[in-house]
Amino acid sequence: MLKVGIVGCGKIADAHASQILRIPGCEIAGVCDREPLMARQLSERYPVRKAFRDLPSLLSDARPDVVHITTPPESHYELARMCLESGSHVYVEKPFTVHLDEARALIGLAEERGLRLTAGHDDQFSHVARRMRALVESGYLGGRPIHMESYYCYDLSEPGYARALLGDSRHWVRRLPGKLLQNVISHGIARIAEFLTTDSPQVIAHGFVSPRLKTMGEREIVDELRVIISEEERATAYFTFSSQMRPSIHQFRIYGPKNGLLLDQDHETLIELRGGRFTSYVEKFAPPLLFARQHVRNLATNLRTFLACDFHMKSGMKCLIESFYRSVAEGAPLPIPYQEILRVAGIMDAIFQQIGTDRSADRFTVQVPERTERPRLVLGGHNHTRVKPSLGAV
Amino acid sequence: MKGSDYLIGRDEPILVTGATGFLGPRVVEALLERGFRNLRCFARHSSPVARIEAVAQRYEGARVGIVKGNLLSPDDCAEATRDVALVLHLAAARGEKSFPDAYINSVVTTRNLLEATLLQPTLRRFVSVSSFTVYTNRQKPQRGLLDESCPIEGRADLRGEAYCFAKVKQDEIVAEYGLKRGIPYTIVRPGYIYGPGNEAITGRVGIGTFGLFLHLGGPNTIPLTYVDNCAHAIVLAGLTKGVDGQVFNVVDDDLPSSRRFLRMYKREVRSFRSVYVPHAISYALCGLWEKYSMWSSGQLPPSFNRRSWNAYWRRTRYSNDKLKARLGWAPLVSTPEGLRRYFESCREKRQHA
Numbered sequence: 001m002l003k004v005g006i007v008g009c010g011k012i013a014d015a016h017a018s019q020i021l022r023i024p025g026c027e028i029a030g031v032c033d034r035e036p037l038m039a040r041q042l043s044e045r046y047p048v049r050k051a052f053r054d055l056p057s058l059l060s061d062a063r064p065d066v067v068h069i070t071t072p073p074e075s076h077y078e079l080a081r082m083c084l085e086s087g088s089h090v091y092v093e094k095p096f097t098v099h100l101d102e103a104r105a106l107i108g109l110a111e112e113r114g115l116r117l118t119a120g121h122d123d124q125f126s127h128v129a130r131r132m133r134a135l136v137e138s139g140y141l142g143g144r145p146i147h148m149e150s151y152y153c154y155d156l157s158e159p160g161y162a163r164a165l166l167g168d169s170r171h172w173v174r175r176l177p178g179k180l181l182q183n184v185i186s187h188g189i190a191r192i193a194e195f196l197t198t199d200s201p202q203v204i205a206h207g208f209v210s211p212r213l214k215t216m217g218e219r220e221i222v223d224e225l226r227v228i229i230s231e232e233e234r235a236t237a238y239f240t241f242s243s244q245m246r247p248s249i250h251q252f253r254i255y256g257p258k259n260g261l262l263l264d265q266d267h268e269t270l271i272e273l274r275g276g277r278f279t280s281y282v283e284k285f286a287p288p289l290l291f292a293r294q295h296v297r298n299l300a301t302n303l304r305t306f307l308a309c310d311f312h313m314k315s316g317m318k319c320l321i322e323s324f325y326r327s328v329a330e331g332a333p334l335p336i337p338y339q340e341i342l343r344v345a346g347i348m349d350a351i352f353q354q355i356g357t358d359r360s361a362d363r364f365t366v367q368v369p370e371r372t373e374r375p376r377l378v379l380g381g382h383n384h385t386r387v388k389p390s391l392g393a394v
Numbered sequence: 395m396k397g398s399d400y401l402i403g404r405d406e407p408i409l410v411t412g413a414t415g416f417l418g419p420r421v422v423e424a425l426l427e428r429g430f431r432n433l434r435c436f437a438r439h440s441s442p443v444a445r446i447e448a449v450a451q452r453y454e455g456a457r458v459g460i461v462k463g464n465l466l467s468p469d470d471c472a473e474a475t476r477d478v479a480l481v482l483h484l485a486a487a488r489g490e491k492s493f494p495d496a497y498i499n500s501v502v503t504t505r506n507l508l509e510a511t512l513l514q515p516t517l518r519r520f521v522s523v524s525s526f527t528v529y530t531n532r533q534k535p536q537r538g539l540l541d542e543s544c545p546i547e548g549r550a551d552l553r554g555e556a557y558c559f560a561k562v563k564q565d566e567i568v569a570e571y572g573l574k575r576g577i578p579y580t581i582v583r584p585g586y587i588y589g590p591g592n593e594a595i596t597g598r599v600g601i602g603t604f605g606l607f608l609h610l611g612g613p614n615t616i617p618l619t620y621v622d623n624c625a626h627a628i629v630l631a632g633l634t635k636g637v638d639g640q641v642f643n644v645v646d647d648d649l650p651s652s653r654r655f656l657r658m659y660k661r662e663v664r665s666f667r668s669v670y671v672p673h674a675i676s677y678a679l680c681g682l683w684e685k686y687s688m689w690s691s692g693q694l695p696p697s698f699n700r701r702s703w704n705a706y707w708r709r710t711r712y713s714n715d716k717l718k719a720r721l722g723w724a725p726l727v728s729t730p731e732g733l734r735r736y737f738e739s740c741r742e743k744r745q746h747a
Contacts, residue, residue, distance in 0.1 A: 009494060010495075011492045011494045013494065014492065014493060018692055021691075035502060037501055037505060038494065038497070038498060038502065041493070041497045041501070041559075041563070042494070166440060167439050167441070170464070309689070309690040309691065310693075311693060312691070312692065
């Protein structure tokens with residue numbers, strides 16, 4: 001039986017607890033939160049052995065094999081370090097750490113101790129993301145990716161989080177170097193980072209506070225972001241974050257030399273974009289039919305998955321957790337290569353440095369841009385490859 | 395009630411949390427109407443305070459201070475409660491769908507406020523505003539009476555409703571601080587608070603889905619309380635002597651049935667398609683939803699279940715006898731007049747939409 005601990009009992013901890021309990025062969029040995037009432041409420045609603053007030057007590061008393069860190073990002077590094085030092089493997093919610101150097105230090109410590117780490121990039125493991133990965137690996141693109149576009153939007157009219165953030169000048173999100181962006185964009189950046197190969201992509205970022213937020217008196221929260229990422233003469237990518245554009249999409253497009261793919265996370269659909277063209281007027285009529293057929297197939301796939309009771313809102317998280325536990329229990333490869341975790345952290349550092357939300361830029365190993373030269377990321381040398389996660393019990 | 399009959403003097407400080415919400419300004423006004431002149435209104439940083447300021451301006455000589463802060467901050471709670479004689483705790487996490495969010499914004503905030511009041515020897519009463527949602531209403535005969543003696547939902551986590559869970563736990567922590575730490579308290583549990591400013595149709599009548607309104611209430615009595623009547627009850631629960639540790643349900647007189655309410659709404663505000671779902675069918679559907687949610691390990695969240703059916707759609711009678719007998723409460727606004735104002739407000743809102 002794999003013993004699991006959860007640190008931080010807020011909203012995302014609920015998702016972790018419910019997905020952990022769907023995985024056979026593991027139990028929640030303990031939860032902790034510095035607010036004891038929060039630990040208590042989680043332990044009252046889920047089968048949890050014991051609620052703790054602090055992490056040292058959880059680690060020494062429950063002795064978890066794996067700890068999930070679901071606290072605000074500022075504390076990720078310190079808590080993960082404590083867990084690793086006490087011998088637990090660690091699943092860290094996104095964003096993995098606040099800075100690249102912290103991510104590098106944690107991975108170094110895990111390797112030194114023979115322990116494992118993963119980042120909460122669970123969107124990468126949704127059903128549709130796995131279907132896309134399988135197609136890319138099968139060679140559908142016709143070669144290496146040439147260009148990618150990742151859209152990750154966030155509707156700030158959603159009352160709960162937005163009201164809490166915008167109305168509170170002391171909200172913890174405001175203390176993050178990238179503020180709102182840091183807490184949200186990891187998923188969209190991770191989609192791109194998965195298909196990059198270089199450790200030092202160029203990053204050009206432009207961010208601003210939307211006029212709508214300005215009318216609400218907001219001057220600090222950057223809620224519109226456009227980024228160009230490029231690997232010398234190889235793959236390029238655009239990343240878009242917007243709180244204002246509608247529809248508020250979460251999409252990823254990837255184009256190879258032969259074909260492309262369009263993933264829609266909200267609709268859980270994957271559309272194949274064929275590179276070939278039909279002759280003459282057939283080009284005007286055949287593709288819409290082919291797209292219609294693909295949408296019907298997506299509908300059928302989603303229905304099948306729903307009927308098989310595997311279409312939970314956080315099914316990607318379950319798959320990621322399960323794959324991570326398998327890597328812990330059976331020595332299987334990590335679900336997310338460390339190189340990819342570092343690449344995401346590095347790209348985010350470069351973005352926040354450029355758009356001016358991070359005032360502690362001297363912490364990073366990002367080259368200072370000069371006129372035409374843009375920051376490059378310098379990552380450590382961790383060469384793990386992504387493995388295709390499989391389903392089943394740990 | 396004469397001034398000398400009140401629990402506190404008219405110049406003693408009173409804290410009202412949630413003062414900028416739907417109910418808050420009415421509570422502030424109800425206090426000012428009774429001559430209380432030293433009010434402290436607690437509001438989030440983002441909350442507009444124009445309504446409170448407008449109310450305060452109508453009462454010459456009134457000191458209505460606005461304290462901006464966050465009840466999750468013990469420092470803010472300490473600042474807000476300094477030297478207070480009475481706390482009317484209205485702030486609530488209404489509309490939160492996440493259990494931890496609802497909990498932190500109802501229970502942790504309430505605990506912080508209670509802790510802060512422990513340091514105030516001046517405190518005479520802490521009034522916590524709860525809700526009818528905390529009652530289980532199961533294991534009662536049809537048309538049974540729901541009053542303050544009825545049992546609370548024992549497994550509020552199984553109701554599938556974050557607000558219910560948070561309110562049950564909030565009531566528990568208030569009672570715990572009353573028992574163990576000696577804080578004098580009363581708990582006020584309103585039914586559905588309606589009036590201008592809250593134009594929604596209560597889920598006790600039915601729910602709109604895919605363009606169709608499912609009428610679930612049918613012949614049920616809807617436990618309405620007009621916002622001014624509710625504010626009046628909360629103020630009395632804070633000011634009346636000799637009711638420490640008591641719970642008061644708040645509903646108005648002459649309550650309409652769900653069917654009558656819906657008919658009036660369609661006539662006075664707008665017409666829309668609705669389908670009546672008989673109780674036996676809605677109960678069976680809730681049961682099926684509950685079973686499927688469990689069987690599928692939460693693929694569908696347990697939003698509808700037999701516990702929620704019992705709480706919201708079981709045919710029930712309501713009582714305000716205790717409120718009248720112990721607090722001397724009587725509705726300030728009759729139900730026909732309250733409904734008239736409510737429908738008028740609904741029409742205005744539609745015109746401005």
